[in-house]
Amino acid sequence: MLLTIRSLTKTFPGTLALDAVDFDLAAGEAHALLGENGAGKSTLIKCLTGAYARDSGNLHLDGAPISPASTLEAQELGIGTVYQEVNLLPNLTVAENLTFGRQPVRFGMIGQRAMRRQAEELLSGYGLDVDVRRDLGSYSVAVQQIVAIARAVALSGKVLILDEPTASLDARETEMLFDVMRKLRDRGLGVVFISHFLDQVYEIADRVTVLRNGKRIVTEETAGLDRLRLIEHMLGRELEAQTAEGAQQPAEPADPSARELHFEGIGRRGKIEPFDLSVGRGEVVGLAGLLGSGRTETAEVLFGVHPAQVGTARAPEGALDLSSPRAAIAAGFGFAPEDRKTDGIVADLSVRENIALALQARRGWSRPLPRAEQNRLADEYIRRLDIRTSDAEKAVGDLSGGNQQKVVLARWLAMNPRFLILDEPTRGIDVGAHAEILRLIEEVTRRDGMSVLVISSELEELVAVADRVIVVRDRSHVAEFTGADIAPDRIMRAIAAPDVAAPDEEAA
């Protein structure tokens, strides 16, 4: 083995990010690393490249133990990384980027011609037709990626880690990148490839390792791995045990006339294909799909984060303006995003202030929410949601993940929206808080008649909470299940299609 990782463990305050993970990479192998958000892919990569210090575990490269303390050190050892965001400088020329740090120097001055020759040499064999004297930024992302790869290979030359390299490439560019990857693999490099596009994984990877919740679930040859099985591994679901549980769901008759919100042909190029969606009063709609399939994009289009380019939204009182989050909030929408750390909470503000935030925003700055009212709201939601905090004035950043999530929920509940979008509401929180949040969703829909759209990669969660589940794949809505049809195995088949076709379930 070129690279072996044994029982790598990494903890962050409150979470076990990697739990005794093993990983092998052979020379001349393309190895895909798969997993949903928070599975531990990037933590694994960062421990490997020295960006994070690991808690325990061993790394061996070419049989020798290594312990890189920085990405530079990892690079010198032979482990090069190319991130999704190109980590080169667009304002320098291609040649400067390629030779950076090793420019040929004579009498303290860089030899322009020698540098150009060196750069062209490095790029030969990558099938690129570029003028190395031009700015890197003047070329497409695909070319920039390949230049970044060429640099990483030139500097490291043993292990190449590609973190979602195809995320912003089109089909032709992806093919170009794969050609490069194949060539490098044939030259004997070990290539680690992170992606959530399964088609690409099957096209390029020799082996697949799946991580889930910080644990290695499986490592298998891609050729012998069934697509449905792979998705099971990623989402963590054994099909057999499921059918019975699904039937327990109360079958609610979906009465389209009672639906309150109608979205017709809403979509945005490059984000989500136009889709129709109607949501009833008090209804919980689940959105299932793999990471990057278009589930978060659906939420963002509905909430105006990336406003829809086509389509209309209607409510009983007329057409809705969803052109910006501000407009969506005015229309009575709420959105608790997936990454609450960056998008949801304001860590330095207190619990009270975080809860009052959205309500205050709707009132405008000229009509401050009275302090007494803020206190009342904070106390009410701390009690109702059982937020574990010493008092309402504690900074939200000091709370645990589950309690932070509850604060985000409280903020939107305080607005009393008619339509609340929750993106992965239970991500990264403990089991107890998990159940409470599900109970809360049920409470607000049954009691207050709020409509909720829940996005989740945990199918049990969707089965438990949703009245209706919509499956998203390849940026379009492909299937819909209601009542007794909501069962993890059916959802999973719909996610896995087209290979595992289940035509009778595509009754969207």
Place this chain on the structure above:
Amino acid sequence: MSARTLPLIATIVIFLLAYLVCYLQFPAMLSTRVIGNLLTDNAYLGIVAVGMTIVILSGGIDLSVGSVIAFAGVFIAVMLRDTGLHPVAVFAALLAITTAFGAAMGGLIHVLAMPPFIVTLAGMFLARGAGYMLSVDSVPIDEPFYDFLKDAYYLMPGKGRLTLIGIVMLLSVAAGMVIAHRTRFGTSVFALGGGVQTARLMGVNVGRTTVLIYAFSGFMAGLSGIVFSIYTASSYPLAMVGTELNAIAAVVIGGTILTGGAGYVFGTLIGVLTMGLIQTYIVFDGSLSSWWTKIVIGMLLLLFILLQKGLLRLDIRRRAGAA
């Protein structure tokens, strides 16, 4: 034509057009005398603007240079008056002080991870205060060596004088061009301007580079102070207020992008000469208020900022179209 060279070309075209306008109105302006004076009168600004260019290319700013120039003048005058040292020794000591001062600011910027704006603002007050401590009043410089420096010139065809300080300025620009565009240090400066995180990932020694950048700016400010003291043969602690802003304006008019990462040292020379040309025009005209200089410079700055924004937009749109 790339987005990189366009601002430089625009700068040169604007300078030539402005010169053409001046020439059409006052044919006498196209003479080596005017050109020689342009270089001499703006020597101090050109030198300090070269240092500023390097700083701005790295994504930083140095607000201290105007005060450092004033301090340099006072330091030289007081040392010459009180110690009897040879001017060359005084110059060497001064350059050592201003370079160390710049290096210290660079070190603080890096170690404390403070914005350069704040650190060099503190430096600005410090240097101004230090000048005051040496002398509150204007100190004349009465030194034969100074007369020699001031009168040293090369007589160009057409009786124009290419003075020593003009030559020092041109050499500074040449040195700045080599450093910025032809050395590893220069590439690191551009890398920092492109993005500190990425630069670090690519192996730039961020701390060392930052210290060197501000040390270079401090050195250039010191050199500029020497040139200015030769030019005026006196010193005053209140002199040169706002010179740092003139230098920044020259850099931006010269086509360097204020956020860093793109630009040419040569453009800065053109920027300085453009600003000098406006002043010369006003002198030739005779009836215009000198405040017109400020107004024209303000408009030019605005034009270049708009040009940069427009180019950026165009670039984004072109890439979106290509994708």
